[in-house]
Amino acid sequence: MNRHVSTLTITLPDWLNARLTAPIRLPSDEDRMRFVIDLARTNIAQGTGGPFAAAVFRSDDGVLVSAGVNSVTRLTNAVLHAEVVALMFAQARVGAYTLRAANTSYDLVTSCEPCAMCLGAILWSGVQRLVCGATRDDAERIGFDEGPVFPESYAYLERRGITVVRQVLRAEAANVLDHYRRSGGVVYNG
Amino acid sequence: MNRHVSTLTITLPDWLNARLTAPIRLPSDEDRMRFVIDLARTNIAQGTGGPFAAAVFRSDDGVLVSAGVNSVTRLTNAVLHAEVVALMFAQARVGAYTLRAANTSYDLVTSCEPCAMCLGAILWSGVQRLVCGATRDDAERIGFDEGPVFPESYAYLERRGITVVRQVLRAEAANVLDHYRRSGGVVYNG
Numbered sequence: 304m305n306r307h308v309s310t311l312t313i314t315l316p317d318w319l320n321a322r323l324t325a326p327i328r329l330p331s332d333e334d335r336m337r338f339v340i341d342l343a344r345t346n347i348a349q350g351t352g353g354p355f356a357a358a359v360f361r362s363d364d365g366v367l368v369s370a371g372v373n374s375v376t377r378l379t380n381a382v383l384h385a386e387v388v389a390l391m392f393a394q395a396r397v398g399a400y401t402l403r404a405a406n407t408s409y410d411l412v413t414s415c416e417p418c419a420m421c422l423g424a425i426l427w428s429g430v431q432r433l434v435c436g437a438t439r440d441d442a443e444r445i446g447f448d449e450g451p452v453f454p455e456s457y458a459y460l461e462r463r464g465i466t467v468v469r470q471v472l473r474a475e476a477a478n479v480l481d482h483y484r485r486s487g488g489v490v491y492n493g
Numbered sequence: 494m495n496r497h498v499s500t501l502t503i504t505l506p507d508w509l510n511a512r513l514t515a516p517i518r519l520p521s522d523e524d525r526m527r528f529v530i531d532l533a534r535t536n537i538a539q540g541t542g543g544p545f546a547a548a549v550f551r552s553d554d555g556v557l558v559s560a561g562v563n564s565v566t567r568l569t570n571a572v573l574h575a576e577v578v579a580l581m582f583a584q585a586r587v588g589a590y591t592l593r594a595a596n597t598s599y600d601l602v603t604s605c606e607p608c609a610m611c612l613g614a615i616l617w618s619g620v621q622r623l624v625c626g627a628t629r630d631d632a633e634r635i636g637f638d639e640g641p642v643f644p645e646s647y648a649y650l651e652r653r654g655i656t657v658v659r660q661v662l663r664a665e666a667a668n669v670l671d672h673y674r675r676s677g678g679v680v681y682n683g
């Protein structure tokens with residue numbers, strides 16, 4: 304065992320930082336999902352992590368606030384699923400621990416339905432809309448465990464004012480997962 | 494909105510780093526829980542966050558691997574519940590994204606039953622034993638939402654080989670929560 308660690312540094316991959324230097328604005332759910340799916344695909348191609356990506360957008364005008372890609376293997380940290388990364392960076396950028404603000408609403412767009420941890424993180428994040436691409440079944444088919452997520456879990460979020468939209472560009476999103484399996488990608492849970 | 498953020502730095506409070514420089518070894522669940530409850534109490538007293546703390550120990554000999562305190566307000570990051578902080582630092586110290594190793598087993602000891610996000614993080618962390626102090630009811634009594642955690646959620650963890658032990662020093666652990674409410678602490682979710 305190494306010595307006591309007093310600081311963790313969480314970075315985005317260089318290729319992702321390079322894409323985020325200029326402002327991005329994507330008004331439709333389909334355009335936002337296409338952006339996120341492309342990040343997931345690039346995360347595989349660049350060898351920087353698992354086949355999942357997510358991003359936070361301002362609901363009304365589609366301005367991109369943050370993006371995240373799965374970083375579990377790259378940063379040896381099981382918490383760093385794409386949704387968690389995107390939410391942490393969104394909170395840092397907005398400068399608040401909740402995105403629930405009086406005058407602005409935020410969406411989390413994710414290439415796959417969230418696992419149990421990410422579903423909880425979404426609840427605490429303050430986003431008011433969750434848009435998903437691939438389904439739990441698509442993730443499980445390639446060996447990823449999604450954990451204890453039940454219909455009641457989504458109902459809980461909806462009672463807290465979070466709108467859930469599913470299966471936006473599902474086929475394209477699921478294709479990325481299947482590609483990951485075929486390319487021999489590491490399944491880091493399940 | 495600020496400019497694009499490319500790096501997040503996650504620190505422990507200075508008072509906690511100071512306590513972790515020398516090795517700590519606590520063989521019994523009660524001793525480990527007493528340690529964690531004291532961290533939760535100190536987190537309130539020092540004004541560094543919410544009334545929750547957690548730590549990872551090697552199961553067999555009780556050597557402390559990492560500790561975390563709730564850091565949501567201090568680091569403006571809703572993901573940084575005590576359990577998540579302790580798990581992230583444990584993975585960094587061990588140098589692996591999972592604590593499930595062939596020859597060593599790890600326990601997570603937490604001052605309160607985990608919220609939905611932390612329960613998922615515990616599943617992915619590779620710890621094989623979860624020891625809790627205060628209960629969900631104790632947390633909710635002072636205004637904290639624990640999110641979609643159901644009996645089936647714990648059953649899911651247990652099927653994955655995680656032993657759950659509850660209500661270790663519950664009264665002392667719940668006292669810290671009540672103290673937080675009386676002192677006017679911020680309730681950052683729920």
